Amino acid sequence: MASIHDVARVAGVSASTVSNVLNGRHERMQAETKARVLRAIEELGYTPNALAQQFKSGRNRTIGLIVPSVANPFWGALAHRVERAATALGYKVLFCNAERDPQLETRYAETLLASGVRGVIFSSSPLSFDHLSHLTRRGLVVAAFDRRGHGAEEVVACSVSIDNELGGKLAGQHLVGLGHRRIGFISGPIKTSSRVGRLNGLRAAMAKAGLELDPDLVWQGAGIGGYGDTEGPELGRIGIRELLSRDDPPTAVVTINDMYAIGGYAGARDLGASIPGDISVVGFDDIDLAAVVHPALTTVRQPLAAMAETAVQALIRVLEGTNEGAEPHVSATPQLIVRASTAPPRDRTHPNNGAR
Amino acid sequence: MASIHDVARVAGVSASTVSNVLNGRHERMQAETKARVLRAIEELGYTPNALAQQFKSGRNRTIGLIVPSVANPFWGALAHRVERAATALGYKVLFCNAERDPQLETRYAETLLASGVRGVIFSSSPLSFDHLSHLTRRGLVVAAFDRRGHGAEEVVACSVSIDNELGGKLAGQHLVGLGHRRIGFISGPIKTSSRVGRLNGLRAAMAKAGLELDPDLVWQGAGIGGYGDTEGPELGRIGIRELLSRDDPPTAVVTINDMYAIGGYAGARDLGASIPGDISVVGFDDIDLAAVVHPALTTVRQPLAAMAETAVQALIRVLEGTNEGAEPHVSATPQLIVRASTAPPRDRTHPNNGAR
């Protein structure tokens, strides 16, 4: 492949002149020289060796995005949005699947850092980022998606999330408003800040109505990988079956995301239970599929596109040192999208529910 | 960040000795020297600068994967499998979303090549790769997923696909065997080799039974992006509604993938048509969701994991020059998974179907 020297030779100039043209330092350059260089570049079909550029400059206009699992279209959509936002700023994106495994996360982050990627967005954030602190000390800049930074958190440079607690509240208020008193929660391990927040929000909404969230109705599936993303629908299916089989089953459930909810549909059908007749279901995310399944899913929407843009922009500002004084955390507002999977409980005088 | 020289200094050796340790050339090295080097590495928390390594060696053990859209979990699953296969061989993967847009594909391929990535897997292959020929001349190695290489195809180094025509045939035979005579086909633009193949297979299966595929029943949706991936479910929904509204509607449809099929479920419901009572549906891919939706989807499975592995291994063999004599194309066998979305047509003596 042609190098900068080939271009220089063909144009009859030196390599540094070519470099100057390439890097836009041609203000006070003779138009003629510049034209010759450009012609030579054209003629040779020359592209600068990006590797060499990065190597030399130390920067490489690439950010990393670590997602738990691209099997959930929500993360796929996020990846897409992040890529668009990054491209708009002249950055590229390296995607990695880390399955929420801290070890894998660390390994990927190390690899990225070693490849010259300084900024990485972690898209489903563990409760702690301690496992990354040795990398941030070496220059890694961490952006957290799906998490609210805690004050003392030195590891995370910026973060974006919906107010997960509010999201849980919205779901809870909606169900309580419909008359539900026994509400279940179906999730993978509740070990990420978003999961904890959503559960807390639900609990708070119920408390406000004088209801208690029965801990027996909080179902946590453990996937093969430990966090049950790939298996979301499968876990939702099992979870709802188990909850419906309890002595005193819930009349509604909130699931940790839409894929769990869709699996929940299957689980309810397995037992001959109808949605929303026998059980109401609220999801999280509002993936495209939520409007397509039957019954259309009531869910808490995350404003994904805006969040992705915010995260990318904040991260890049930090990388470029132009983030002075900016808020380290941006909170987006979730929105309840009411569709057809929620309705008043069928039997409000059921002995176990108690008379109103 | 610590460099190889820092390590050398601390260990009291030269940089090349450190390099030798790093690169496993320590067979006839004094155990003591090696130990000192390792201790120094440990002490400094040294990681080789991968950028510099790549830059120097020209190779970077990274491959690219260009997918049409991560909004379809099938591609997400593929990405995951590719990543696993690549990791097992010590390679990393750079993912890109190209929306099946040849221009975007070209741009990404250029970027990848400029970043030192020589091998790229194109995961949903256009009918022609001509737009990439200038890049292959500059050293890009193209692997095609989802496409059968044509003899004269010089651009593609290796390819993997299911036998799409056989896939279409399996779907067709199944439906014909159930007694269907009017079968529709729902797809985005039929401009990729896999889509053409599937349609041809369906047509062939029908022809074998003395049936003709009515061109009016071949529905091609055009998405915003032109290829309708992101909008798969939405297009499936519209497609089935349009086909069911024909004067002489089909009693079964084959959709280009499972996401279209799931959208088709919604479309049928929109019109009050039941599946499989009023219309049978066959998908393609067998994504996880296929078993979860109701009714469980009959579909043509692609053996994804094996295909991803094959593609990655073949590509890497070509990159490393150890592919002598290997078959440039590997064909995987699709498999019909019969579930609950297909059944005999309800009214086999319907006037429009003609008496049997």
Next chain:
DNA sequence: GTGAAAGCGCTAACAC
């Protein structure tokens, strides 16, 4: 305005 030269961190001949 343009060119010469040094060097980023690493690898790989080739000395020793």
Next chain:
DNA sequence: GTGTTAGCGCTTTCAC
């Protein structure tokens, strides 16, 4: 066995 040396392709002072 280990060290010396010469670059990889580019950017960037700093002369001229």
